[in-house]
Each structure stands twice: as structure tokens, then as C-alpha cells.
Amino acid sequence: MTSTHSSAAEAKRRNPALAGNLRGLGMLPALVLIAILFQILSGYVETGGLSWADGRFMSWNNLSIVTQQASINTVLAAGMTFVILTGGIDLSVGSVLAASAMLAMIASLIPGWGMLGVLVALIGGGALGLINGALIAFLRLPPFIVTLGTMTSVRGLARLFGHDNTIFNADLPFAFLGNGALFGVPWLVIIALATVVVSWVILRRTVLGMRVYAVGGNPEAARLAGVKVWSISLFVYGMSGLLAGLGGAMSAAKLYAANGLQVGQSYELDAIAAVILGGTSFVGGIGSIWGTLVGALIIAVLSNGLILTGVSDIWQFIIKGLVIIGAVALDRLRTSGNART
Amino acid sequence: MSTDQNRPFLEMRNVSKTFGRVRALTSVSLDIRVGEIHALMGENGAGKSTLMKILSGAIAPDEGSEIVIEGRRVAINGPMAAKQLGIAIIYQELTLAPNLSVAENIYLGREPSRGALIDRKAMVAGVESVLQRLGANFAARDKVAGLSIAERQLVEIARAVHARSRVLIMDEPTTTLSERETERLFALVRQLKQEGLAIVYISHRMKEVYELSDRVSVLRDGAYVGTLGRDAINPAAVVRMMVGRDLSSFYKKEHNAHGSRGRPILSVRDVSDGRRVEPCSFDIHEGEVLGIAGLVGAGRTELARLIFGADPKITGAIAVDGRDVNPRSPKDAIEAGIAYLTEDRKLLGLMLDMSVSENINLGVMSRDALAGGVLNRAKGRKRTAEAIEATGIRTASPDAPVGGLSGGNQQKVLLSRLLETRPRVLILDEPTRGVDIGAKSEIYRLIDRLAREGVGVAVISSELPEIVGICDRVIVMREGRIAGEVGGAAGAEQITQENIMAIATSAAKEAA
Structure with a gap:
């Protein structure tokens, strides 16, 4: 007789806390594996032989580039984690990022008050997120449809802000956020890590966070337990918008410019991919912010490593998509019996 | 069929199952005979569901376990294998696709075809004859979504019959059925038994088991305790086997609400929702256990949800300790000191x-x-x-x-x-549904303790012995109204099952 119970399921029965941690770690082994693979492959491309030392992937310089590339997506994916934990989705983050970047650039041009750009981006992003939240919480519209709509409208808004032009600011007062470093650590990376830590504190150490999980796990039960479900919806979409606004400021700071049409195109897909790679359940209630961080890093490592090893642009797309599906399939197998992704 | 009598169809010999270091089953031996209704009882966690999962092929038993069907040793390595061996299981949560028709559900996975096309005619014809035999009052083409729970259950039974199953395992089939539906189910189960099926009937309800089964087997803590034949089945004996002790202190009622009934804590006045609850008024007193009885669908849960603010009420006032509270949401109610235990803990709790x-x-x-x-x-x-x-x-x-x-x-x-x-008022909706006997008595003890501490407790229950056993006063609902009250004040009618049922069912008499 063959057992249909995987060892992971049995491990969970024996020690649920341990299994929870394993699931939280989730894709970390995959991340390490992919990184090692790229180190060897990049060495092979360089020398034509198997040489660890000649690989270019794991140089400090390159790892710094990878983490910077991952930073904006990490911030967006953190917001997306809140939303998906409640069983929702936010397709509008790419557009909100674009609109916020435009607002940040416009504000940065005010003489003497240019630093306000960051604040304006945060407020703008947060406000757009709250509009999503209000439509979902009070009109009871499906999140997919609401954010699909705002994704399109806000994209138009972003173009409108700049009269469909690119806004430049060569003297951008907050440019250091996109290009500078503190004690050798790039500001982009610091912001991303700070976002993850704050998100973890909110999700795991506050009443609000526990309610996010409760609403995702069983919205009706949460209501009967005295939770104001609408306020949680408002919060998670507001949070997602706020972090998309932060992402907008980061993007503007990096480029000294913003363009309503081009900035943040299809960023929402990378953010969703990071959350799902991180093991968060698509129906809500299960998941962790650390998983999301690992997911965002996997996506960045893939992009960077494929370029380093000289894979063509077209094949990069194909491989990235397959890796996302494969990684989640692997996770499914590993945790079969309790996965609900 | 007489030669079939007492011939075991399915035998389990030394079936064990360990999960890690936990022993879920310890060498259980059991035989299921052709044409018998075999009740399987035990507290939750006694190993019934593990045993079922083994028979359904969902999990594999440990080495050394033997399963024998008609004298032949078999391996049940998967749900398909179980089906081919003639084992059918009807779970508490039914497994039908509501968007498909009855026939499509019954044929699901082995649809008859002509070429590449589904042969709907053959499907409907094949199913109609089974439905007729089972006395169904719906058709093969009907969508499952439009059927009641009882009718859906019948579809599952039809699926088992249609697949020519030899043993039918039913897991607490009556939990969600009304009394009349239960009677109909029993008649059907007896008919299937006559037709030579072996039926394994898992239930917590002593009365059903007593009424229906030919033999009762009891599991406790993963081990087989024993089997009683038809003549030896009596509630006291079965309970003793299940819990390993006597039933004497089962219902707990040490608080004293009759002698010195406290002041009203919760006052409900003319509360209604304009649809399923007519204006209802009643009080719950300090330290009182108030029963809310009535048939399924009489509006008990709906009334409780109105009081708790879970659904909007259109008329009425609610006061706690004489203060108007009128909760508009569960949050308001909780802050006012009202707590509500939902009847569906998995879906709503x-x-x-x-x-x-x-x-x-x-x-x-x-x-x-x-x-x-x-x-x-x-x-x-x-x-x-x-x-x-x-x-x-x-x-x-x-x-x-x-x-x-x-x-x-x-x-x-x-x-x-x-x-x-720390609620002042606790409304418990079916607090012991799907709960084993040990936990039941613990919950009764808890209710008694709360009443002694001065909490006002309302218990909504469909189990009359429970209402009679633990309540000081009972209001009875019928068709959305409070139709009567028993117990409490001196001179009131006694709290008995008969008196409650008389009020709960006398709609026709009163209307005449």
C-alpha cells in the first residue's frame, strides 16, 4: 500500500510550530540553489570551464546590484502581502507607483521644498489605495474588478499629471534615496528592509495584523467575533497604496525622472509573483512577510543572473515564467495535504 | 437471502495506524456482515474517522493490518480501489457539484459516451431507475443546487447504489436533517439493508442507533471496546463502553434559579426582522439557564442573530441590565456584554x-x-x-x-x-452539535458554573433531552414566534419533552 500522506503533512501533525517555520522559510532553499547555479554558470560563461572563483554572480558588487533591483518590488510586494492575506488582490500598484512618482517629481520642482516630493508620493499613493479600499469595503465590489479598473484609470491619471510628458529634475533633492548609500548599504535596500521589518511588526505583533489574518481566514467569523471587517479592508488597500507611493518615490529618486506611461508597467505582476513564491495562500489567512522577501529576491536574482549568463531577453521571459510555476509546484508537493495556495 | 445472514462481507483484522508516535488505532478487529446495519460509536478522537479513512483508501494502515473482503485479503490503495471493492462512503460534508444535474453527479468520472459525445439519454435513463427505486421526488435532470440537504444526501446514496456498492458507510448522516427527513432516511437505510447492502452507521445519537442498528461496535481511544448484538443494545451500556464510566452525573444542574430567580439581565422587546422572525419578547434573568426550543426553521437562530446585531432588525428594543443597547453590529453587542456562540463553528466561528x-x-x-x-x-x-x-x-x-x-x-x-x-449574557446556539459525550458533559458543567456566577445563559438546542436536562425555563418558538413557555414560575407546565413538542408542533391545531 502506498501512503498518500507526505512526510511534511505528518511533520505538521507532530509539530505544527516547526512546520509553520518551514513554510515560512519556504523558498529560501530555492533562492540559495538558484544563486549557486548562477555563480557556476556565470563562471562557465567567463572561462568555459567549471570554476567557482571566476563566477561573477556572487561578487559584492553584483549582490549590491541585485538587492537594489529587488528593492522596489519588495516594497510593492510587502503591501501586496497585506492584501492577499485578506484574500484580496491589488492590480493597481504599478499604476499607483507611476502616479506617485509623477507627483513626487512635480513637488520636487518647488524651489526650496523639493524634499516634500517624498511625502506627496506617500500621501498620493495612500489616498489612491484608500479609494480602492473604500470601493471594496463599502460597495462590496470584488477586489479584482475594482483594482483592474483603478489600474487603468490611475495609469491615465499618471499621464495626465505630466501632460503625457516625462518630468526631469537634475537637482532632485531626494536623489540620494535612489543612488546614495548609508555606511555602504544603498538607501534603496535600507528602505526595502525597513518596510519588511515594519510589515512584520504590524502583521505579527499588533492587534491590527492579527485581524488581517483573521479576516483572511474567515471573514464572517471575524465579523461575529467583533472585528470591523470593513476597517481591515480599508487598511490593507490603504497600506498597499501607501507602499506603492513609497515605491514611486524610490523610482523617481533612482531615475531623476518619471514618465506616466512607462514607469511601473506590469510591476503588479512581479509583486504578486513575489507574494505567491513566498508561500502566501491566495485565498488568504496563511503567509508571512519573510516569504515575500525571499520571493522578491528570487525574482531579482533570476533577472540579474540570466543577464549575467548572457541569456537573450526573449528567453529571460520564458524562463522566469516557468521558474515561478515550477517553484510553486514544488512547494505544493512539499506541503501537500495542507497547501491551499 | 437467508444463506447470506451472518456471513461477513468485510473483515478488519488487527488494523492499526500510527501517526509519528501517536497511535490513532490499536489493532482493531471488526466484521461487517451482509444485510446488517452496524453502528459505530465512540467519542471524537476515538478513531472512527481514521478507520473510515483507511476503508476509503485515503490513508494506509500500518504493517500487519489485514482487510478481508469476502474471504479475500485486499489492499485499499486509493479511493478508486475502495470504489472497485464496493465500498462507498457518505461524508458529513456532502461531495456534490451543485452546478451539475443529479445524473451528472451520479455519473461523475465515468460518464457514458457515444463516440466523443456524452450520452445524456443513457445517463438519465440509468439514474431514473435508481431514483425511482429509492423513492426520490426529484428527477435525474434536476440541478443539485435546487435540492435540499436531505435530497442531496439521497443523491449520494443513489450514487453508491448505482455504482453497485456492497458496503455503505454513513458518517453522522442525520446531523443536518429534520425529524421527518430523518424518518425517511431510516426507511431507506432499512430498504438498502433488505437489498443485501452492509451499512456502517456512525452517529453520536443514541436514539438513532438504538432504533436502527442490528449491532453496535464501540471504539475508545483508538482501541476496540466491544460489540453489542441487537438484544443487548441499551443506552446505558453503550455510554459506559464509550466513556468508561456511568452516565449518572451527565446533566449538571447545581445552580439554583427556581428558588431565587435574579433580576432580568437581558430584555428583548418586540424584536423582528420582518421576514422570518415575528415580534418576539422575553427576558433572561441573572443566573438563569433559558432554553429556546422549537423545530429546525422555527426562527431560533435568526432571533439570536438579531439580538446579537449580526443581522439587521426592523423593530424592537434590547436592554442589558435595564440599559437600552440596541446593538447594530456584533461589536456593539459584545461591548454591551452579549456573547453568541454560532451553530456552525467551522463556517462562522x-x-x-x-x-x-x-x-x-x-x-x-x-x-x-x-x-x-x-x-x-x-x-x-x-x-x-x-x-x-x-x-x-x-x-x-x-x-x-x-x-x-x-x-x-x-x-x-x-x-x-x-x-x-466576560459576557453578562451568553447565547449558545446548538452548543453540543457534533461534540462527543465527554466534551458534552464538560460543556454542561461549564454552563452550570456560569449560571452560578450570575451569567444569564440562553441555550438553543434541537436535542430535547439536553433542553430538559439543563434548563430552568424554556421558551418554545414556532414559525418565527414565541409560541409558549414551560417551567419557571410556579404553576407553569413542567419541562418535559412532550410539553415542549406539543407547543412546537401545534401550529395546525391553533390555526383551526
């Missing part, structure tokens, strides 16, 4: 993926929180430890997901969540 501790603290964590809404984890842990101790929740750890606990322990977790809010 618990977050199954969250831990025991998180579920218990859900109602009070904002009250306990430190500055800035930061969780007070020390206090949460303390509350959890005390609640586990006080209500006797059996869990591997406070951090284990609630979904893995047995029904009784899940119920105690949900009750603990309510009690943490």
Missing part, C-alpha cells in the same frame, strides 16, 4: 488555520493591547493557558492550528473566546 491561542484571544486582544495596538503576548499566553485549563481543551500546543482539533475541543476553544469577553 473559528479561523481554522490560526492557532488555538489566536482564536481564543481574538475577542479581547484589542482590550489587552499595549500602547500603539501592539499585542500583549504575555497576557495572551496567560489567558490561553487558563482557558485550556478551565475548559479542558486537549491540544498538542497552544500554537497548534484549531483545524486539527476534534469537534469538542474546537467548540471549547470558541466558547473560551466568548468567555474571555
Whole structure:
């Protein structure tokens, strides 16, 4: 007789806390594996032989580039984690990022008050997120449809802000956020890590966070337990918008410019991919912010490593998509019996 | 068929199952005979569902376990194998696709075809004859979505019959059925028995088992306790086998509400929703256990939800301790000191993926929180430890997901969540549904303790012995109205099952 119970399921029965941690770690082994693979492959491309030392992937310089590339997506994916934990989705983050970047650039041009750009981006992003939240919480519209709509409208808004032009600011007062470093650590990376830590504190150490999980796990039960479900919806979409606004400021700071049409195109897909790679359940209630961080890093490592090893642009797309599906399939197998992704 | 009598169709010999170091089943030996109704009883966690899962091929038993069908040793390595061996299982949660027709559901997975096309005619014809034999009053082409729970159950039975199953395992089939539907199901089960099926009937309800079964086998703590033949079945004996002790102190009623009934805590006046609840008025007094009886569908749950603010009421007023509260949401109600235990703990009560501790603290964590809404984890842990101790929740750890606990322990977790809010009034909707006997008596003891502490408790229950056993006064609902009251004041009618049923069912008499 063959057992249909995987060892992971049995491990969970024996020690649920341990299994929870394993699931939280989730894709970390995959991340390490992919990184090692790229180190060897990049060495092979360089020398034509198997040489660890000649690989270019794991140089400090390159790892710094990878983490910077991952930073904006990490911030967006953190917001997306809140939303998906409640069983929702936010397709509008790419557009909100674009609109916020435009607002940040416009504000940065005010003489003497240019630093306000960051604040304006945060407020703008947060406000757009709250509009999503209000439509979902009070009109009871499906999140997919609401954010699909705002994704399109806000994209138009972003173009409108700049009269469909690119806004430049060569003297951008907050440019250091996109290009500078503190004690050798790039500001982009610091912001991303700070976002993850704050998100973890909110999700795991506050009443609000526990309610996010409760609403995702069983919205009706949460209501009967005295939770104001609408306020949680408002919060998670507001949070997602706020972090998309932060992402907008980061993007503007990096480029000294913003363009309503081009900035943040299809960023929402990378953010969703990071959350799902991180093991968060698509129906809500299960998941962790650390998983999301690992997911965002996997996506960045893939992009960077494929370029380093000289894979063509077209094949990069194909491989990235397959890796996302494969990684989640692997996770499914590993945790079969309790996965609900 | 007489030669078939007493011939075992299915035998289990020394069936064991261990999960890690936990022994879920310890060499259980059981035989199921052709043409018998064999009841399987035991508390939750006694091993019934593990045994079922083994028979259905969902899990494999340990080495050395033997399963023999018609004298031949078999291996059930998967649900398909179980089906081919003639084993059919009807779970508590029915497994039909509501968007498909009855015939499509019955043929699901082995649809007859002509070429590449589904042969709908053959499908409908094949199903109609079975439906007719089972006395169904719906057609093969009907959508399952339009059928009642009882009718859906009949579809599942039809599926088993249609697949020529030899043994039918039913897991608590009557939990969601009305009395009349239950009677109909029993008639059908007896008919299937006549036709030579072996039926394994899992139930917590002593009365059903007593009425229906030819033999009763009892499991306790994963081990086989014994089997009683038709003549030896009596409730006291079965309970003794299940819990290993006597039933004498089963219902607990030590609080004294008759002699010195306290002042009213909850006053409900003319509350209605304009649809299923006509204006209802009643009081719950300090330290009183009030029963709310009535048939399924009489509006008991609907009334409770109106009081709790879970659904909007269109008329009426609600006061706690003489103060008008009129809750507009469950949050308002909880703050006013009203707590409500839902009848459906999985769907409406618990977050199954969250831990025991998180579920218990859900109602009070904002009250306990430190500055800035930061969780007070020390206090949460303390509350959890005390609640586990006080209500006797059996869990591997406070951090284990609630979904893995047995029904009784899940119920105690949900009750603990309510009690943490220190309610003045507690409305319990079917508090012992799907709960084993041990947990039942613990819940009764808890209700008694709360009444002694002065809490007003309302118990909605469809189990009349329970109402009679624990309540001081009973209001009876019928068609959305409070139709009568028994017990309480001197001179009132006695609380008996007969008196309650008379009020609950006399709609026709009164209308005439």
C-alpha cells in the first residue's frame, strides 16, 4: 500500500510550530540553489570551464546590484502581502507607483521644498489605495474588478499629471534615496528592509495584523467575533497604496525622472509573483512577510543572473515564467495535504 | 437471502495506524456482515474517522493490518480501489457539484459516451431507475443546487447504489436533517439493508442507533471496546463502553434559579426582522439557564442573530441590565456584554488555520493591547493557558492550528473566546452539535458554573433531552414566534419533552 500522506503533512501533525517555520522559510532553499547555479554558470560563461572563483554572480558588487533591483518590488510586494492575506488582490500598484512618482517629481520642482516630493508620493499613493479600499469595503465590489479598473484609470491619471510628458529634475533633492548609500548599504535596500521589518511588526505583533489574518481566514467569523471587517479592508488597500507611493518615490529618486506611461508597467505582476513564491495562500489567512522577501529576491536574482549568463531577453521571459510555476509546484508537493495556495 | 445472514462481507483484522508516535488505532478487529446495519460509536478522537479513512483508501494502515473482503485479503490503495471493492462512503460534508444535474453527479468520472459525445439519454435513463427505486421526488435532470440537504444526501446514496456498492458507510448522516427527513432516511437505510447492502452507521445519537442498528461496535481511544448484538443494545451500556464510566452525573444542574430567580439581565422587546422572525419578547434573568426550543426553521437562530446585531432588525428594543443597547453590529453587542456562540463553528466561528491561542484571544486582544495596538503576548499566553485549563481543551500546543482539533475541543476553544469577553449574557446556539459525550458533559458543567456566577445563559438546542436536562425555563418558538413557555414560575407546565413538542408542533391545531 502506498501512503498518500507526505512526510511534511505528518511533520505538521507532530509539530505544527516547526512546520509553520518551514513554510515560512519556504523558498529560501530555492533562492540559495538558484544563486549557486548562477555563480557556476556565470563562471562557465567567463572561462568555459567549471570554476567557482571566476563566477561573477556572487561578487559584492553584483549582490549590491541585485538587492537594489529587488528593492522596489519588495516594497510593492510587502503591501501586496497585506492584501492577499485578506484574500484580496491589488492590480493597481504599478499604476499607483507611476502616479506617485509623477507627483513626487512635480513637488520636487518647488524651489526650496523639493524634499516634500517624498511625502506627496506617500500621501498620493495612500489616498489612491484608500479609494480602492473604500470601493471594496463599502460597495462590496470584488477586489479584482475594482483594482483592474483603478489600474487603468490611475495609469491615465499618471499621464495626465505630466501632460503625457516625462518630468526631469537634475537637482532632485531626494536623489540620494535612489543612488546614495548609508555606511555602504544603498538607501534603496535600507528602505526595502525597513518596510519588511515594519510589515512584520504590524502583521505579527499588533492587534491590527492579527485581524488581517483573521479576516483572511474567515471573514464572517471575524465579523461575529467583533472585528470591523470593513476597517481591515480599508487598511490593507490603504497600506498597499501607501507602499506603492513609497515605491514611486524610490523610482523617481533612482531615475531623476518619471514618465506616466512607462514607469511601473506590469510591476503588479512581479509583486504578486513575489507574494505567491513566498508561500502566501491566495485565498488568504496563511503567509508571512519573510516569504515575500525571499520571493522578491528570487525574482531579482533570476533577472540579474540570466543577464549575467548572457541569456537573450526573449528567453529571460520564458524562463522566469516557468521558474515561478515550477517553484510553486514544488512547494505544493512539499506541503501537500495542507497547501491551499 | 437467508444463506447470506451472518456471513461477513468485510473483515478488519488487527488494523492499526500510527501517526509519528501517536497511535490513532490499536489493532482493531471488526466484521461487517451482509444485510446488517452496524453502528459505530465512540467519542471524537476515538478513531472512527481514521478507520473510515483507511476503508476509503485515503490513508494506509500500518504493517500487519489485514482487510478481508469476502474471504479475500485486499489492499485499499486509493479511493478508486475502495470504489472497485464496493465500498462507498457518505461524508458529513456532502461531495456534490451543485452546478451539475443529479445524473451528472451520479455519473461523475465515468460518464457514458457515444463516440466523443456524452450520452445524456443513457445517463438519465440509468439514474431514473435508481431514483425511482429509492423513492426520490426529484428527477435525474434536476440541478443539485435546487435540492435540499436531505435530497442531496439521497443523491449520494443513489450514487453508491448505482455504482453497485456492497458496503455503505454513513458518517453522522442525520446531523443536518429534520425529524421527518430523518424518518425517511431510516426507511431507506432499512430498504438498502433488505437489498443485501452492509451499512456502517456512525452517529453520536443514541436514539438513532438504538432504533436502527442490528449491532453496535464501540471504539475508545483508538482501541476496540466491544460489540453489542441487537438484544443487548441499551443506552446505558453503550455510554459506559464509550466513556468508561456511568452516565449518572451527565446533566449538571447545581445552580439554583427556581428558588431565587435574579433580576432580568437581558430584555428583548418586540424584536423582528420582518421576514422570518415575528415580534418576539422575553427576558433572561441573572443566573438563569433559558432554553429556546422549537423545530429546525422555527426562527431560533435568526432571533439570536438579531439580538446579537449580526443581522439587521426592523423593530424592537434590547436592554442589558435595564440599559437600552440596541446593538447594530456584533461589536456593539459584545461591548454591551452579549456573547453568541454560532451553530456552525467551522463556517462562522473559528479561523481554522490560526492557532488555538489566536482564536481564543481574538475577542479581547484589542482590550489587552499595549500602547500603539501592539499585542500583549504575555497576557495572551496567560489567558490561553487558563482557558485550556478551565475548559479542558486537549491540544498538542497552544500554537497548534484549531483545524486539527476534534469537534469538542474546537467548540471549547470558541466558547473560551466568548468567555474571555466576560459576557453578562451568553447565547449558545446548538452548543453540543457534533461534540462527543465527554466534551458534552464538560460543556454542561461549564454552563452550570456560569449560571452560578450570575451569567444569564440562553441555550438553543434541537436535542430535547439536553433542553430538559439543563434548563430552568424554556421558551418554545414556532414559525418565527414565541409560541409558549414551560417551567419557571410556579404553576407553569413542567419541562418535559412532550410539553415542549406539543407547543412546537401545534401550529395546525391553533390555526383551526
